[in-house]
Amino acid sequence: MQVIIGVDPHKASHTAVAISTTEDELARKKVRATRTQVDQLLAWAEPFPTRLWAIEGADGMGYLLARQLVATGEHVLNVAATLAARTRLLGSGRSTKNDPNDALSVAVTALGTRDLRPVQPVGHSEVLRLLAKRNTDIGNQRTRLVCRMHALLLELAAGGIAKEINASDVDRSSPRSCPRRRPSSSATTSRSSSSPTSAASTISSRPPTSGSAPRSPHRARQSPTSSGSARSGRHAHRVTGDIRRFPNRDRYAAYNGTAPVEFSSGGRTVHRLSQRGNRNLNHALHMAVICQLRHPGSDGRVYFDRRLAEGRTKKEALRSLKRHVSNAVYRQLVADAARSRP
Numbered sequence: 001m002q003v004i005i006g007v008d009p010h011k012a013s014h015t016a017v018a019i020s021t022t023e024d025e026l027a028r029k030k031v032r033a034t035r036t037q038v039d040q041l042l043a044w045a046e047p048f049p050t051r052l053w054a055i056e057g058a059d060g061m062g063y064l065l066a067r068q069l070v071a072t073g074e075h076v077l078n079v080a081a082t083l084a085a086r087t088r089l090l091g092s093g094r095s096t097k098n099d100p101n102d103a104l105s106v107a108v109t110a111l112g113t114r115d116l117r118p119v120q121p122v123g124h125s126e127v128l129r130l131l132a133k134r135n136t137d138i139g140n141q142r143t144r145l146v147c148r149m150h151a152l153l154l155e156l157a158a159g160g161i162a163k164e165i166n167a168s169d170v171d172r173s174s175p176r177s178c179p180r181r182r183p184s185s186s187a188t189t190s191r192s193s194s195s196p197t198s199a200a201s202t203i204s205s206r207p208p209t210s211g212s213a214p215r216s217p218h219r220a221r222q223s224p225t226s227s228g229s230a231r232s233g234r235h236a237h238r239v240t241g242d243i244r245r246f247p248n249r250d251r252y253a254a255y256n257g258t259a260p261v262e263f264s265s266g267g268r269t270v271h272r273l274s275q276r277g278n279r280n281l282n283h284a285l286h287m288a289v290i291c292q293l294r295h296p297g298s299d300g301r302v303y304f305d306r307r308l309a310e311g312r313t314k315k316e317a318l319r320s321l322k323r324h325v326s327n328a329v330y331r332q333l334v335a336d337a338a339r340s341r342p
Contacts, residue, residue: 001020001021002020003019003045003048003050003051003052004019004021004054004107005051005052005107006018006103006104006106006107006108007053007056007106008056008099009033009055009056009062010033010061013031013032013099014030014062014065016028016029016030016103017029017100018045018048019104019108019111027044027047028103029041029044037065038068042072051075053066054077054107054116055076055078055106056080056103057081058076058078058119060081067119067122070120071121077110077118077119079106079110079116083113084102084106087106088102088104088105091105091108115245120242242337243336244337246330249331252326252329252330253326254276254277255277255281256277256281256282256326257279257282258274258322258323258325259323260274261274285329286322288300289321292304293321300324300325303321304321307320
């Protein structure tokens with residue numbers, strides 16, 4: 001008999017509930033999030049030889065636990081929190097929110113939902129994901145620093161400074177870049193020199209982001225090549241994943257938002273621009289298209305000009321090119337997956 005084990009992960013503890021194929025609860029277990037969490041769960045689940053683990057948010061709070069179970073040879077599914085919450089609210093007798101009910105809802109969701117994504121062992125795509133996250137965090141940090149500088153300089157002098165501040169200016173700045181005005185009050189003195197929130201201390205205490213930011217895109221360009229993939233470029237990491245969950249390029253286009261959405265009623269068929277799907281992936285494809293358009297003679301530019309010659313508007317040609325790039329990415333991902341199979 002197959003047993004589904006639903007897990008509700010948290011920072012300090014994990015709650016697991018085992019159910020049968022008829023949704024009958026067989027056992028439950030709560031363990032503390034420690035070094036022995038996997039050993040305790042495996043020892044508890046030993047009476048169920050045919051078992052399948054379902055973890056809520058295996059890419060979030062349950063990331064470590066899911067990967068640890070996969071490393072021991074267990075089969076683990078990733079259950080979205082929204083699906084588990086819907087099951088809990090619609091299930092009779094399980095509307096009360098607590099850890100056991102949440103874990104039970106995760107197990108029931110895994111039992112009745114098809115095409116749940118299995119958790120895979122950590123591979124090269126995880127390296128690219130970490131590089132992407134690091135590069136994004138550095139960029140956000142630099143943006144916050146620039147905004148803080150603008151706000152502080154406007155408190156010191158009307159209009160702030162003469163030129164616009166960007167990230168590269170902040171990296172080359174020093175406390176001397178603050179407006180040279182004689183402080184008129186103790187608050188102005190504190191703001192311009194010794195206060196932790198002063199413009200001078202903001203520049204002098206900034207984290208060393210200038211030398212760190214360029215390395216992530218450089219490593220992201222080299223990583224696909226080192227893994228045997230033909231993909232390269234700064235945004236390649238955003239489109240890396242398990243392509244086997246998409247049976248064809250149309251499903252992949254629907255996932256990344258490059259496929260139009262039908263909006264029909266009363267025999268009138270209309271297709272509109274899709275706002276669904278993974279917006280980060282859609283942004284990556286958009287940036288790839290923009291980079292293609294900047295280079296005359298590139299394949300993307302030739303395709304775009306051909307669409308314009310056919311009478312399409314610029315927006316229509318841009319959307320068509322994004323779908324064309326999506327198809328090309330899908331073909332490359334399928335080829336990479338076939339190459340990496342044993």
